[in-house]
Amino acid sequence: MTLINQQIVLASRPEGEPSAANFELMETKVPELQDGQVLVRNHYLSLDPYMRGRMSEGKSYAQPQPLGEVMIGGTVGEVVASKNTAFAVGDMVVGMGGWQDYQLVDAGQRGVLQKVDTTHLPLSAYLGAVGMPGVTAWYGLTQIIAPKPGETVVVSAASGAVGGVVGQLARARGARAVGLAGGREKCAYVTEELGFDACIDYKQHPDLKSLSGALKAACPKGIDGYFENVGGMILDAVMLRMNAFGRIAVCGMIAGYNGEPIPMANPSLILMSRLKIEGFIVSEHMEAWPPALKELGTAVATGKLKYRETVAEGLASAPQAFLGLLKGRNFGKQLVKLV
Amino acid sequence: MTLINQQIVLASRPEGEPSAANFELMETKVPELQDGQVLVRNHYLSLDPYMRGRMSEGKSYAQPQPLGEVMIGGTVGEVVASKNTAFAVGDMVVGMGGWQDYQLVDAGQRGVLQKVDTTHLPLSAYLGAVGMPGVTAWYGLTQIIAPKPGETVVVSAASGAVGGVVGQLARARGARAVGLAGGREKCAYVTEELGFDACIDYKQHPDLKSLSGALKAACPKGIDGYFENVGGMILDAVMLRMNAFGRIAVCGMIAGYNGEPIPMANPSLILMSRLKIEGFIVSEHMEAWPPALKELGTAVATGKLKYRETVAEGLASAPQAFLGLLKGRNFGKQLVKLV
Numbered sequence: 001m002t003l004i005n006q007q008i009v010l011a012s013r014p015e016g017e018p019s020a021a022n023f024e025l026m027e028t029k030v031p032e033l034q035d036g037q038v039l040v041r042n043h044y045l046s047l048d049p050y051m052r053g054r055m056s057e058g059k060s061y062a063q064p065q066p067l068g069e070v071m072i073g074g075t076v077g078e079v080v081a082s083k084n085t086a087f088a089v090g091d092m093v094v095g096m097g098g099w100q101d102y103q104l105v106d107a108g109q110r111g112v113l114q115k116v117d118t119t120h121l122p123l124s125a126y127l128g129a130v131g132m133p134g135v136t137a138w139y140g141l142t143q144i145i146a147p148k149p150g151e152t153v154v155v156s157a158a159s160g161a162v163g164g165v166v167g168q169l170a171r172a173r174g175a176r177a178v179g180l181a182g183g184r185e186k187c188a189y190v191t192e193e194l195g196f197d198a199c200i201d202y203k204q205h206p207d208l209k210s211l212s213g214a215l216k217a218a219c220p221k222g223i224d225g226y227f228e229n230v231g232g233m234i235l236d237a238v239m240l241r242m243n244a245f246g247r248i249a250v251c252g253m254i255a256g257y258n259g260e261p262i263p264m265a266n267p268s269l270i271l272m273s274r275l276k277i278e279g280f281i282v283s284e285h286m287e288a289w290p291p292a293l294k295e296l297g298t299a300v301a302t303g304k305l306k307y308r309e310t311v312a313e314g315l316a317s318a319p320q321a322f323l324g325l326l327k328g329r330n331f332g333k334q335l336v337k338l339v
Numbered sequence: 340m341t342l343i344n345q346q347i348v349l350a351s352r353p354e355g356e357p358s359a360a361n362f363e364l365m366e367t368k369v370p371e372l373q374d375g376q377v378l379v380r381n382h383y384l385s386l387d388p389y390m391r392g393r394m395s396e397g398k399s400y401a402q403p404q405p406l407g408e409v410m411i412g413g414t415v416g417e418v419v420a421s422k423n424t425a426f427a428v429g430d431m432v433v434g435m436g437g438w439q440d441y442q443l444v445d446a447g448q449r450g451v452l453q454k455v456d457t458t459h460l461p462l463s464a465y466l467g468a469v470g471m472p473g474v475t476a477w478y479g480l481t482q483i484i485a486p487k488p489g490e491t492v493v494v495s496a497a498s499g500a501v502g503g504v505v506g507q508l509a510r511a512r513g514a515r516a517v518g519l520a521g522g523r524e525k526c527a528y529v530t531e532e533l534g535f536d537a538c539i540d541y542k543q544h545p546d547l548k549s550l551s552g553a554l555k556a557a558c559p560k561g562i563d564g565y566f567e568n569v570g571g572m573i574l575d576a577v578m579l580r581m582n583a584f585g586r587i588a589v590c591g592m593i594a595g596y597n598g599e600p601i602p603m604a605n606p607s608l609i610l611m612s613r614l615k616i617e618g619f620i621v622s623e624h625m626e627a628w629p630p631a632l633k634e635l636g637t638a639v640a641t642g643k644l645k646y647r648e649t650v651a652e653g654l655a656s657a658p659q660a661f662l663g664l665l666k667g668r669n670f671g672k673q674l675v676k677l678v
Contacts, residue, residue: 231607253607263602268570268592271618279610 003030006315007070007100014055018326022055023071023319030102038107039081042097045315045336046074046127047322048161049229049252062281071099071318074132076116076123077339084108092118094126099318101338120301128161128333129307130296136282137165137227138292140249143285144278145225149174152219154238157229158199159186161307161333162251165296166227167196168305175225178218180234182328189331194306202234208265211237227251236265242273250279308332342369342378345654346409346439353394357665361394362410362658369441377446378420381436384654384675385413385466386661387500388568388591401620410438410657413471415455415462416678423447431457433465438657440677459640467500467672468646469635475621476504476566477631479588482624483617484564488513491558493577496568497538498525500646500672501590504635505566506535507644514564517557519573521667528670533645541573547604550576566590575604581612589618647671 004027011024033039054065054072065072075097079087084107087093095113097103107113116126128134147153153170157163158179167177167190179190179199187199198218205211215223215237222243228235231253242248253262270277282288299305310330312321318336325334343366350363372378393404393411404411414436418426423446426432434452436442446452455465467473486492492509496502497518506516506529518529518538526538537557544550554562554576561582567574570592581587592601609616621627638644649669651660657675664673 235606250610253610261605261607263604264606265602266600267574267603267606268600270616271589271592271620274618274620274623275616276618277609277614277616279613279615281610281613284613 003102004028005030005100005102007098008315008318009068009070010055010065012067013057013064018052018055018323020319020323025316030104033081033083033104035083036106036108037082038079038084038087038093038105038113040075040077040093040095040097040103040105040113041080041339042075042077042101042103043337043339044076044124044127044311045097045099045318045338046131047318047325047330047334047336048074048133049325051322052326072096073098074127075103076126077103082107087113087115091115092123094131099315099336101315121297124309124311124333124335125300125307127335128309129165129300129305130293132282133161133333134165134296135289135292136251137162137169138296139282139285139288140227140251140280141166141169141225142292143288144249144276144280145170145227145247147173147175147225150176151224152176152178152221153225153227154178154180154215154219154223155227155229156180156202156234156238157252157328158190158194158196159308159331160229163227163229164190164194164307164332165305168194168299169295170225171195171197172299172304176219176221178215178223180230186331189308193308205237208233208237208240212240215241222246225249228253232262239264239266239269239273239275242269242275244273246273246275248275248277250277310334312336314338342441343367344369344439344441346437347654347657348407348409349394349404351406352396352403357391357394357662359658359662364655369443372420372422372443374422375445375447376421377418377423377426377432377444377452379414379416379432379434379436379442379444379452380419380678381414381416381440381442382676382678383415383463383466383650384436384438384657384677385470386657386664386669386673386675387413387472388664390661391665411435412437413466414442415465416442421446426452426454430454431462433470438654438675440654460636463648463650463672463674464639464646466674467648468504468639468644469632471621472500472672473504473635474628474631475590476501476508477635478621478624478627479566479590479619480505480508480564481631482627483588483615483619484509484566484586486512486514486564489515490563491515491517491560492564492566493517493519493554493558493562494566494568495519495541495573495577496591496667497529497533497535498647498670499568502566502568503529503533503646503671504644507533507638508634509564510534510536511638511643515558515560517554517562519569525670528647532647547572547576547579551579554580561585564588567592571601578603578605578608578612578614581608581614583613585612585614587614587616589616649673651675653677 079091155166190199418430494505529538568591
């Protein structure tokens with residue numbers, strides 16, 4: 001039987017804002033399995049902001065996504081054929097399957113495919129709170145911000161897959177968690193469902209003075225840690241409110257992904273407030289994954305760590321879902337359901 | 340006998356660039372010594388960029404210098420009268436005597452006055468390479484940049500009291516040291532006398548592209564550590580050349596001291612290059628002083644650590660010498676000789 005594999009490839013690089021025209025849906029035949037290989041039917045595809053960086057050429061922290069090749073992306077799925085003794089048909093696995101229905105993988109390479117337990121956790125959690133976004137939140141919070149009880153931690157994109165976990169982990173450590181999110185509904189979710197102490201709707205504060213005032217009201221004792229997911233004016237406003245010896249973990253700068261650099265208004269605050277600002281990419285800190293996944297998995301399984309998913313249906317919906325993610329249209333973790 | 344004490348007080352706060360009119364020379368009588376007090380005849384006054392920050396009101400890392408009071412400043416001098424058993428007439432001491440000829444001090448307060456050894460080191464060294472500027476260099480280099488052998492460390496204001504020590508300490512640790520200084524003469528001093536591997540005359544590179552090109556030529560393997568003394572365009576140019584996991588120690592931002600914030604052009608490089616940027620003030624890290632002073636004192640006494648001084652004569656010359664320091668007119672450590 002010949003299996004048909006639907007794939008989405010990068011057809012062209014965006015100039016400025018990306019569009020659906022940058023992607024192309026292709027069909028190929030799944031080749032015969034070779035010894036050592038495993039065929040996975042992808043169930044969920046993860047969509048993440050970092051993919052925007054890969055679409056462009058030029059200096060970034062990773063190789064650009066090659067043109068004409070399947071878009072990179074994290075996936076969870078089921079082994080449907082195996083010529084590798086470490087994997088059996090029916091195993092549920094997490095890997096980097098890309099934007100396609102099937103993933104044919106040389107499963108002998110270390111870490112390329114990992115079996116996951118779906119009796120205590122839903123499969124999709126391994127792409128979110130118990131996957132790369134969760135570990136990202138854990139690393140930035142515990143290894144860079146390292147909040148003490150009673151300190152205040154602010155996180156932007158607080159309703160997102162990373163930000164939501166940051167605030168909940170901060171609260172579990174006795175810190176005050178204050179989110180920034182776009183819109184009343186997201187803010188209500190952040191405080192009521194995720195349990196943050198406060199959430200600021202940045203859309204109600206279009207200028208630096210207004211946003212800085214909102215931060216002052218929400219953080220009466222100042223800000224000790226900031227988990228940065230967006231950059232731009234929000235960073236400037238937070239820096240004005242940072243306490244001495246504050247820590248800023250720089251995880252993302254969505255605002256700058258389209259190529260136009262967005263300046264930091266007042267870097268002399270780094271000296272005035274003796275700040276530490278550190279950029280990081282979680283895939284470069286593999287030592288953090290086991291302790292992070294242990295805490296995150298337990299917290300999700302016991303209902304202490306909450307998250308939400310936005311699920312697009314079918315591979316063809318991936319480009320529009322991704323463009324929506326870049327505009328903040330998703331709510332929590334953005335997934336594409338393939339099965 | 341009544342001693343007359345000449346003092347320079349802050350007469351007014353600068354609006355924008357400071358001028359001589361902000362200072363006023365006063366004369367007062369030295370009061371009678373009380374029990375526990377020590378009278379010091381100041382021999383040298385230290386002039387340092389941080390004093391600019393103290394002249395203004397508003398948020399800074401320290402209390403503003405009060406109007407009408409003697410300007411703050413480090414001093415070395417000789418005990419000329421003592422009602423404190425810990426100090427005898429003739430002792431040479433370092434302290435924060437301020438811009439004045441005599442300092443009357445309650446010497447019982449811990450750390451307010453320290454005896455120094457002038458048999459192995461010249462008295463003025465305790466205001467420079469073996470004083471606050473030296474410890475500042477030591478802290479930023481060893482505790483934040485922490486260079487590995489073979490790495491490249493760049494330092495701005497490289498001919499200054501702090502920058503010159505940074506590069507020499509970096510070289511002592513097997514790193515490549517590249518300075519930035521203003522003018523051919525200063526650059527020659529940095530490479531020929533201080534032994535840096537290279538020095539860039541930033542006055543020859545008035546725009547970002549030109550300066551970035553010069554940094555590329557001087558740092559063929561990129562930049563791993565940057566000791567920041569100035570801010571502004573130099574910081575932007577250095578950031579473009581930083582290697583992954585580079586460290587930036589922020590010690591000063593002279594360019595911003597006059598109140599106008601100077602933006603950082605491309606903060607997304609913090610994420611792209613996974614940089615760590617940390618501001619610090621050496622007086623908040625007292626644990627660093629003993630090991631720093633030990634290394635610095637030995638290196639100066641054995642001739643391994645070199646420095647230069649610019650010495651203004653007489654207290655009345657202090658304001659002009661300070662204004663010149665802010666414009667980079669000094670060469671090495673700026674002192675005022677009072678005796």
